[in-house]
Amino acid sequence: MQPKRSVQPTLRFPGLAPMLVAAIAIVILAVALRASFGGSAGASPSPSAALSAAPGSPPPEATGTPPQATETPPALLPLPEGLTNRTWVTLSPVEGVGYVAGTLDGRSHLVLPEGESPLAASDGRVLSIRFGPVAASGLASSSTVIVATWPAAR
Amino acid sequence: MASGKVIVEVERPGAIGYAAMDAETAYVAAEYTEVPGEVPAVDAISLADGSVREVIAPQVIAVDPKGQAPWNAAHGGLLTLSPSGRTLGSCIWQNNLCDIETLDLGTGTLTRAVTGLAGGLWLLSDEVLVAVGDADTYGYDAATGKLLWVIEGARAQSGYLLSDGLTLVEAYQDVGSSARIVATVDIRSGARHELLNTPKEELNPSLWAEASNDRYAVLIPGGQGLDVALAGTGSFVADLLDLSTGKIERAALRVSTR
Numbered sequence: 001m002q003p004k005r006s007v008q009p010t011l012r013f014p015g016l017a018p019m020l021v022a023a024i025a026i027v028i029l030a031v032a033l034r035a036s037f038g039g040s041a042g043a044s045p046s047p048s049a050a051l052s053a054a055p056g057s058p059p060p061e062a063t064g065t066p067p068q069a070t071e072t073p074p075a076l077l078p079l080p081e082g083l084t085n086r087t088w089v090t091l092s093p094v095e096g097v098g099y100v101a102g103t104l105d106g107r108s109h110l111v112l113p114e115g116e117s118p119l120a121a122s123d124g125r126v127l128s129i130r131f132g133p134v135a136a137s138g139l140a141s142s143s144t145v146i147v148a149t150w151p152a153a154r
Numbered sequence: 155m156a157s158g159k160v161i162v163e164v165e166r167p168g169a170i171g172y173a174a175m176d177a178e179t180a181y182v183a184a185e186y187t188e189v190p191g192e193v194p195a196v197d198a199i200s201l202a203d204g205s206v207r208e209v210i211a212p213q214v215i216a217v218d219p220k221g222q223a224p225w226n227a228a229h230g231g232l233l234t235l236s237p238s239g240r241t242l243g244s245c246i247w248q249n250n251l252c253d254i255e256t257l258d259l260g261t262g263t264l265t266r267a268v269t270g271l272a273g274g275l276w277l278l279s280d281e282v283l284v285a286v287g288d289a290d291t292y293g294y295d296a297a298t299g300k301l302l303w304v305i306e307g308a309r310a311q312s313g314y315l316l317s318d319g320l321t322l323v324e325a326y327q328d329v330g331s332s333a334r335i336v337a338t339v340d341i342r343s344g345a346r347h348e349l350l351n352t353p354k355e356e357l358n359p360s361l362w363a364e365a366s367n368d369r370y371a372v373l374i375p376g377g378q379g380l381d382v383a384l385a386g387t388g389s390f391v392a393d394l395l396d397l398s399t400g401k402i403e404r405a406a407l408r409v410s411t412r
Binding site: 119120121122125127129131132137139140141142143144145146147148149 | 159160161162163164165166167168169170171172173174175176177180182184185188199201364
């Protein structure tokens with residue numbers, strides 16, 4: 001099967017490395033602090049999670065507005081010929097929800113809970129990471145790799 | 155956990171930051187280790203039974219004492235698989251320069267055919283490595299490291315390889331004219347075929363590589379990223395660019411998070 005890969009040029013430009021490392025440390029620290037005080041953590045502590053970000057850009061922050069449950073879902077267009085119900089991942093952090101991902105025709109979607117970040121997808125499956133406790137170094141001491149199918153009937 | 159059915163759930167040491175996946179295997183690597191100059195191992199996780207095996211051992215590289223050791227030793231921002239699933243690639247940073255490392259998953263052969271790049275690896279087939287710099291795109295022979303072609307003055311913004319492993323669909327900004335161009339590139343020769351040229355005065359569409367396929371490139375009007383396009387109502391309408399004809403089917407696809 002054809003692997004479905006991230007194809008955005010998520011490149012590392014050397015000049016950004018110190019900033020990115022600092023950003024990672026800050027985010028991980030923030031996650032740890034929020035968890036310590038019973039809060040929730042929604043941002044990714046991993047720069048590589050920014051699959052849809054511009055080259056060299058820092059990881060996305062959870063600044064979006066959650067869709068209102070009372071809104072009427074938009075009408076869906078028929079899926080054009082040649083496009084199957086392929087998997088995609090949008091690394092759109094939605095505040096209070098987590099990351100929103102879905103399939104191309106919009107008929108199914110996957111919401112990764114807060115604290116779980118997508119890193120890769122291939123047809124029908126998504127790989128996400130849940131970080132473990134933060135070590136004294138400021139980095140996550142462990143990670144749980146989760147591969148799950150999309151919820152929709154296919 | 156995600157709302158779908160869990161296939162595998164595996165705990166690994168460190169902060170996993172890179173992953174690639176095909177039908178049977180997920181490949182993961184940590185961002186970096188506590189050891190200065192150490193490139194983290196790459197593990198393969200079987201999607202059938204969750205078993206883990208190391209496919210690339212940790213490597214310690216020489217690092218300039220003035221460099222940022224942990225970051226220099228990272229996998230350069232990505233693990234990427236060739237369309238065939240036979241080759242895994244990453245970019246090993248060493249003193250702010252990239253060595254492209256590829257692993258033949260069939261034989262276990264590890265190769266660094268291209269070293270000392272100022273830019274970084276972007277995509278790869280089993281035969282060709284596609285790298286980008288600030289404003290250029292390069293094709294290298296994966297076995298010999300020979301530079302095959304250069305597209306100069308093209309600031310890569312998004313793209314993907316077709317399943318044949320021969321054709322790159324690339325969206326880039328022409329540095330001279332600021333036009334946004336979508337083109338196909340034969341990665342063996344570098345021959346380009348321009349499909350769409352949007353002048354800088356117009357709203358540029360964004361190529362949504364993850365949703366595109368061998369027939370259509372999915373374009374998000376207005377140059378928006380997915381997060382912006384989905385903000386608010388949680389839906390947007392995308393155009394389809396037919397790769398064989400260059401014809402655009404406007405508003406052919408409505409995408410919704412619900």
